[in-house]
Amino acid sequence: MKFSTKCVHASGGPDSTGAISHPIYMSSTFAHPELGAPGYQYTRESNPTRDRLQDLIAALEDGTDAFAYSSGMAAIDGALHLFQPGDHLILGDDLYGGSIRMFTNIYEQYGIEFTYVGTSDLDAVKAAIKPNTKGIYIETPTNPMMEITDLRELSEIAHNIGALVIVDNTFLSPYFQQPLNLGADIVIHSGTKFIGGHHDVISGFVIVKDEELAAKLRLSFKTIGACLSPMDCWLVIRGVKTLALRMEQHQKNAIALAEWLKTQPKVTKVLFPGLPEHPGYEINKSQTTGFGGMLSFEVDTEETAKKVLEGVELIQFAESLGGTESLLTYPVTQTHPDLKPEDAERKGITRRLLRLSVGIEDTDDLIADLAQAFNK
Numbered sequence: 001m002k003f004s005t006k007c008v009h010a011s012g013g014p015d016s017t018g019a020i021s022h023p024i025y026m027s028s029t030f031a032h033p034e035l036g037a038p039g040y041q042y043t044r045e046s047n048p049t050r051d052r053l054q055d056l057i058a059a060l061e062d063g064t065d066a067f068a069y070s071s072g073m074a075a076i077d078g079a080l081h082l083f084q085p086g087d088h089l090i091l092g093d094d095l096y097g098g099s100i101r102m103f104t105n106i107y108e109q110y111g112i113e114f115t116y117v118g119t120s121d122l123d124a125v126k127a128a129i130k131p132n133t134k135g136i137y138i139e140t141p142t143n144p145m146m147e148i149t150d151l152r153e154l155s156e157i158a159h160n161i162g163a164l165v166i167v168d169n170t171f172l173s174p175y176f177q178q179p180l181n182l183g184a185d186i187v188i189h190s191g192t193k194f195i196g197g198h199h200d201v202i203s204g205f206v207i208v209k210d211e212e213l214a215a216k217l218r219l220s221f222k223t224i225g226a227c228l229s230p231m232d233c234w235l236v237i238r239g240v241k242t243l244a245l246r247m248e249q250h251q252k253n254a255i256a257l258a259e260w261l262k263t264q265p266k267v268t269k270v271l272f273p274g275l276p277e278h279p280g281y282e283i284n285k286s287q288t289t290g291f292g293g294m295l296s297f298e299v300d301t302e303e304t305a306k307k308v309l310e311g312v313e314l315i316q317f318a319e320s321l322g323g324t325e326s327l328l329t330y331p332v333t334q335t336h337p338d339l340k341p342e343d344a345e346r347k348g349i350t351r352r353l354l355r356l357s358v359g360i361e362d363t364d365d366l367i368a369d370l371a372q373a374f375n376k
């Protein structure tokens with residue numbers, strides 16, 4: 001089955017009633033026909049609507065098992081339960097701000113050690129390996145600097161030392177990139193973003209293709225209880241039906257906006273993996289089928305940044321990404337306020353950097369909105 005067909009059909013066909021849209025099983029518990037009978041028991045552990053969604057997401061990432069969590073953060077937390085005190089993880093140094101907060105503020109106190117590395121430099125990754133390195137956790141493209149890591153090479157390095165490769169694939173979605181097919185062991189999504197796609201539901205996923213990992217995740221999933229509710233599962237199933245269509249329009253708009261931003265006198269830098277001059281352009285092309293709908297850009301002064309953020313009218317000044325509506329974000333105060341100022345400055349997350357999640361509106365309307373904001 002091709003990807004766009006999977007988006008529509010991989011949650012399974014109609015049930016015995018013939019319903020084309022799956023029912024939402026709003027039941028916390030399930031009756032048993034007899035002692036020891038198989039089937040559903042309790043919704044924290046499993047639920048028919050959630051199973052539909054999990055089958056769908058596993059199919060999109062070419063995995064065997066997917067777990068639907070109540071948020072992207074809960075999914076990351078679930079994946080971290082695979083590690084133990086004394087383990088060391090190498091992390092990309094330009095991750096979603098909440099992920100960094102979880103690693104440093106929650107997991108360090110439980111004795112897991114982390115080293116942040118710019119993973120587009122594979123020699124730096126090798127240099128950070130320790131005898132207790134058990135995992136490498138990255139995003140590609142990164143957030144918000146859009147840096148690219150070679151997933152095939154990284155996986156080889158990790159597997160040589162018996163470490164797991166975990167990829168937060170939120171930015172490109174499985175439509176453009178399927179890390180399990182490039183060697184990664186675990187894929188994470190904030191389903192809140194492109195997968196859900198409509199800014200109406202918080203959700204997260206962990207996807208694997210290894211039975212042993214799946215068994216460990218299943219135990220922590222049903223024990224912790226950060227499971228996605230049946231209603232929210234249904235919303236995500238509905239969102240995914242148009243994932244392929246949406247990603248094409250996000251990307252078409254992002255390419256046009258990146259080119260337009262480059263011509264603007266007050267724009268000093270455009271970070272978008274679809275620009276041939278972008279560092280990592282070739283590597284990204286070799287491992288994906290596209291560039292996505294996320295871009296960042298730097299303007300000449302903090303005043304310009306403020307003017308644009310406050311001046312956009314169609315585009316909304318808001319956190320989050322990946323939905324039908326275009327959103328403009330100020331990483332330094334919104335998504336990355338927990339970074340140490342010197343780390344933020346070194347990465348280029350300055351008061352002049354803006355991040356744009358390009359929606360599916362008409363290209364001309366988006367350009368016109370940014371143009372009027374620049375000229376206010």
Ligand SMILES: *Cc1c(COP(=O)(O)O)cnc(C)c1O
Pocket residue numbers: 071072073074096098099139143168170171189190191192193202203204321
């Ligand atoms: C939003 C986001 C998360 C966290 O997901 P929530 O659904 O907000 O909990 C993790 N990683 C990335 C890349 C994100 O954009």
